[in-house]
Amino acid sequence: MREKEFIWDMHSFEELSREFTGRFDTRHFPSDPSSLYEPAGYFLSIGGKRVRPILCLMGNELFGEISPDAWPAAIAVELFHNFTLIHDDIMDKAPIRRGMPTVHEKYGSPTALLAGDVMLVVAYDYLNRIGGGPIHEILQLFNRTARQVCEGQQIDMDFEKKFSVDLNEYLHMIELKTSVLLAASLQMGAILGGAGKGNQQHIFEFGRNLGLAFQIQDDYLDAFGDPAKFGKQLGGDIVANKKTFLLVKAMEVANSAQYEDIRLLLETDIPDKVQQMLHLFRVCGVDAWARALKENYIKTAFRHLEEIAVISSRKEPLRKLAEFLVQREY
């Protein structure tokens, strides 16, 4: 373990983002056959916030200077995330991602499926660059997380066929589909930084709770956000009858008349469906509930961050990033 006490220049999100992008925007695949690798490269080229690899790097730097092994780990995490997006888009028949045509839309589903597969394999290739002892620990965490992300996607698809979903089931799904990868990215960095088990667990819990807060916020903003600041059509989830924190909770707390109103609304496509549903959400108090629940997860996340046994000033970049992620204006 090298949980050092002295301080040197920690890197901000912006600095790490610049450095990571420089290393990531390179050729990860052979050129031939281009019919396979060009679609994979295309998807990486349409960008993304690269939050997960930065979390990996920050989780690493928390315990010392960034170790050389943290870079391939960060790249693996970002490739894995993109693999899941390519496959999710096939499953969800999504035509657009980040404002651009999805891989299956542009190259057909069979090629998109294979491009995703090969991206996952290349992610493991990067993990294999990690030298020495922690490779087994890293692989174990990565594999468990990968399985959980698949489980989350399957449970999410199962929800689509159900009329009502239990809030705890929903939380579990979000945890698997979104939170564990954020948490594992941080923990992978921590492992490679030589963190002990206790610190690893706290940083994992920090990420897991942050992920839950982030997802609640995402659902909240889709319904109650400021359209000018949110940057997309409000109520998209409502139009699509998507199970969100808000809908799941509303159906749980509604009285029988409200429940009936929600049920009828889910079966229609009337022009003011969004307005009516938002009204019902407010009447059921789920807007305030969501804000409180989010705050609760944020608090828990920060409590775990505080528990990590390194001096407080080293936590500043993670603190700032967390605040940025979950304090978007509404």
Next chain:
Amino acid sequence: MREKEFIWDMHSFEELSREFTGRFDTRHFPSDPSSLYEPAGYFLSIGGKRVRPILCLMGNELFGEISPDAWPAAIAVELFHNFTLIHDDIMDKAPIRRGMPTVHEKYGSPTALLAGDVMLVVAYDYLNRIGGGPIHEILQLFNRTARQVCEGQQIDMDFEKKFSVDLNEYLHMIELKTSVLLAASLQMGAILGGAGKGNQQHIFEFGRNLGLAFQIQDDYLDAFGDPAKFGKQLGGDIVANKKTFLLVKAMEVANSAQYEDIRLLLETDIPDKVQQMLHLFRVCGVDAWARALKENYIKTAFRHLEEIAVISSRKEPLRKLAEFLVQREY
């Protein structure tokens, strides 16, 4: 290296098959969510010849007693192979595999896609049980092979859109799609048996050439096999206009009149299409050519087997398996 000279009881294919099946027919996945893991388990339950894991075990036993690490490696190889079959079946829209409904046919494409993904992840979980030094070498070989298998599948799909295919391109595709996994299975076993680089290369080449011979035989039997012994409808590839060794070679050696006959035949669905195409194959001499080409690959395979620096009697199980695989009656 432990390329020992003394002999003990080597295991036959049947013995290894029994032992492997006993270890493989167990639960590889959690039970929950069953909507994801039951489809994955279903596909494994419909069986298969388990040739690749047996090759891994034989490649291992060639160099000494079977090492504990060979078992998880063999399981990983078989899981990987099944992952490719599940995804290939989605891409090829195949309704039946081994006489049973394919995963996407039974559970829908999104679930089949995820079940394949999670099976690949679990394959890596088994690889992670390999202790000590060779994990990096094994992962590197496994990842390279996995990439090549994806490449082979993509090139095969590209061929479907082409009218004619060059024989060397076709050979390259088969090598990627089929041969390298057989070869890598053997080499993984050899690595875990402590084989040196030279022996590793020979066992890889043995598997690669054997795989090519096997695929030629497969194409040959589909056209010229004895229906009673072959166990499926003859000429299935011809009906489906599939590019096979025979068609690719026929189009290469045909004179202009024969080429025109083939071209016209490919565009029709007349009742005696199979008979007419077989006649053209014979006229072009591709039946004898295929038999000679297969013999050539078998010879090369066996030459590499002989080159492996262990006493000849240790090679008996591999020799027998190879003869069984490529000497099916026609």
